Amino acid sequence: MTATVRASTPAPAWDRLRTVENFGHSLRAPGFVFQPVNEAQVRQILAQAQKHGYRLALRGSGRSYGDAALAAGHWVLDLRRMNRILAWDPQQGRLTVEPGVTIEDIWRYTLADGWWPAVVPGTMRPTAGGCAAMNVHGKNNWQAGTWGEHIVHLRVLTPTGQTHDLTPADDAFWAVLGGLGVLGVITQMTLQLKPVASGDLEVRAWATPNLSRTLADLDAAKEDYEYVVAWVDATARGRARGRGQLHAARHIPASAEPFPHRTLDPAYQMLPDTFFGLVPKAILWRFMRLFMHNPGVRLVNAAKYWASRTVGHEKTYRQSLVAFNFLLDYVPHWERAYGPGGLIQYQIFVPAEAAERVFDEVLRRTQSRGVPSYLAVIKRHRPDRFWLSHAVDGFSLALDFPVRPRRTAALLEVLAELDRLVLDAGGRFYFAKDATLDAATARAFLGADTVQRFLDLKAAWDPDDLLQSDLYRRVFRPRRPA
Ligand SMILES: Cc1cc2nc3c(=O)[nH]c(=O)nc-3n(C[C@H](O)[C@H](O)[C@H](O)COP(=O)(O)OP(=O)(O)OC[C@H]3O[C@@H](n4cnc5c(N)ncnc54)[C@H](O)[C@@H]3O)c2cc1C
Incomplete structure (x- = not known):
């Protein structure tokens, strides 16, 4: 995959230009990669991308198999350095983390207290943010549901600069989880872990x-x-x-x-x-x-x-x-x-x-x-x-x-x-x-009403369509034939 980097706007530092790949090394795209360490830096990057006319894809550990965390010719916000554990309650098994904390970081921190993530995918490298944006499942999906079903609180920063604190009581909670990282940046989440008596x-x-x-x-x-x-x-x-x-x-x-x-x-x-x-x-x-x-x-x-x-x-x-x-x-x-x-x-x-x-x-x-x-x-x-x-x-x-x-x-x-x-x-x-997948197939399985509801929320939270990955463009904003 190739793309032309826009030349008409002031270029960000060239040493940020990298070839970003999917997990399977079958898709690659040039993108300017930024690695914020805190929410203030995320805000700055969102504002700069907007100012210079770039789009922005969010990225965790890049473990998605396809183009979910690629943005050909645009900016990539790699959130792995926002990786602090913010709070841990070993009595209740509640853990609050920044999005760059990985599943490995989580179990290493909590297991000795007898707690394990309730849902894990087949690798421990993904970040909490990536797991939330894709709403990952494990080998216990029929019983435990998805990653999102074990989140009790979620904080999202939208491109308009607003912060939304969401719980399962909020409608938007069910959109952001599995929302492909295009509604806003998840800046922290609180997880309910599962008690275990043995490793x-x-x-x-x-x-x-x-x-x-x-x-x-x-x-x-x-x-x-x-x-x-x-x-x-x-x-x-x-x-x-x-x-x-x-x-x-x-x-x-x-x-x-x-x-x-x-x-x-x-x-x-x-x-x-x-x-x-x-x-x-x-x-x-x-x-x-x-x-x-x-x-x-x-x-x-x-x-x-x-x-x-x-x-x-x-x-x-x-x-x-x-x-x-x-x-x-x-x-x-x-x-x-x-x-x-x-x-x-x-x-x-x-x-x-x-x-x-x-x-x-x-x-x-x-x-x-x-x-x-x-x-x-x-x-x-x-x-x-x-x-x-x-x-x-x-x-x-x-x-x-x-x-x-x-x-x-x-x-x-x-x-x-x-x-x-x-x-x-x-x-x-x-x-x-x-x-x-093409846009018509995505629309057919999700339902036209659901897609419209999602795009309406996106328009409210990200009116300039700043957050875009190659996946999002492929299934939600396909180019019309000339
Ligand atoms: C070997 C292997 C086995 C796997 N097994 C399973 C499995 O069993 N079950 C399963 O469900 N999945 C599985 N996966 C897929 C993987 O769990 C998901 O793709 C997961 O999303 C990867 O997380 P990541 O941190 O690498 O995110 P990335 O791949 O980098 O990004 C994924 C999505 O998250 C978004 N995103 C990242 N951070 C944020 C943030 N802070 N805020 C908002 N959006 C954000 C990105 O824009 C992108 O859309 C597997 C993957 C591999 C490589």
């Missing part, structure tokens, strides 16, 4: 031979467990399509934890730097790269599936909260294994009754067009009342795809077809994972 979870793992069993087992497991996730072999065909491995987990009660101080100690949670005490994990992505082509992935998936059917089948064990929740952080820079074109993710949310039919068709079409997903994960969800919600009473399927010049056209074509399939089934999409 370990009890985990059960088992293999499932096809999609039908994967979905049925996932649904059944939610009755007995607090977290459930399925890895799916997206390259398996025929009767094995949708085979995979489930991991279900529950917290360990105080009565079953003889050493709470040991397991709740952040040092116990540390992920090791090496595999088997020998191979440095930092170099593993280079090895993975050798298998990053269709036959290689088929081979690795088959090996993983058969391992999960044999040695890994029906295993119950204890695993630390960090190791279970943030599996993807185990291999640093794993996304680089996808090569220079990087990757995109496509996550669809489909009502329970249609999920098997739609997921089967999605897997079948991506296989038959020669663009199978290299990593596929299924989770269980419940609907919520956030304005730009991605959730349904059903399942999500998240698919990682390599971006290769010779296959890009086929990939985009098949994803556009799948968009229609998902829409027809009453499904939804998730902007944190999206790089391809």
Whole structure:
């Protein structure tokens, strides 16, 4: 992706000009990056951007898979240096943070007191601000809802200079959470954490031979467990399509934890730097790269599936909260294994009754067009009342795809077809994972009224449309054909 930096206005310091990327390294855009340390600096930057005619995208850790935190040719407000913990009540489990505090910062601070974030995504690197703006979910979504459902107070600074203190009683609360960072800058939030008696979870793992069993087992497991996730072999065909491995987990009660101080100690949670005490994990992505082509992935998936059917089948064990929740952080820079074109993710949310039919068709079409997903994960969800919600009473399927010049056209074509399939089934999409949706599809799943309500609030809080990311422009302000 390229863009021309506007030359007619006074340029900000040139050393701020950087190439900003998405998590998957498949999209990049030049942008002037500012890193405020407090609210006063945020105000100054908002005013300067306005004065010089630049648009501004907000950015946390840049862990969104698509273009949510990119702003081609404009300014980027990187909020990672606003990362103070402002208040902590270890009796109530209430934590007030600035937006640049990461999930890792949070659990490191609170775990020894017996508190864990109620909702976490599959990596601990995102910031609290990024999690709020995308309203992230975890492996317990059907039960615990989203990140936003555990926020008791939120402060938002709008481009007009107004500060809004929001609670769930305010209508705008449900718009800002999941609001893609275009309504205002979240400058602080208070989270209600979850009490835990142990730093370990009890985990059960088992293999499932096809999609039908994967979905049925996932649904059944939610009755007995607090977290459930399925890895799916997206390259398996025929009767094995949708085979995979489930991991279900529950917290360990105080009565079953003889050493709470040991397991709740952040040092116990540390992920090791090496595999088997020998191979440095930092170099593993280079090895993975050798298998990053269709036959290689088929081979690795088959090996993983058969391992999960044999040695890994029906295993119950204890695993630390960090190791279970943030599996993807185990291999640093794993996304680089996808090569220079990087990757995109496509996550669809489909009502329970249609999920098997739609997921089967999605897997079948991506296989038959020669663009199978290299990593596929299924989770269980419940609907919520956030304005730009991605959730349904059903399942999500998240698919990682390599971006290769010779296959890009086929990939985009098949994803556009799948968009229609998902829409027809009453499904939804998730902007944190999206790089391809068009405005019409976004409007169709969100509903024209909801989109209008959102844009009306945006017009009131940001009348000059200062806050814009490439994602926002793509789905809410598409360029009309000339
Ligand atoms: C390996 C991996 C696994 C993941 N697993 C999951 C998962 O299981 N579930 C899930 O829901 N997501 C998941 N994600 C997606 C990730 O959690 C979200 O994209 C999250 O928003 C990233 O946070 P960030 O700090 O990196 O924000 P960025 O990606 O930098 O920005 C995300 C959005 O937040 C906005 N924003 C940032 N800060 C502020 C602020 N202070 N005020 C207002 N808006 C702001 C930005 O403008 C942007 O729109 C995963 C991502 C990765 C890389």
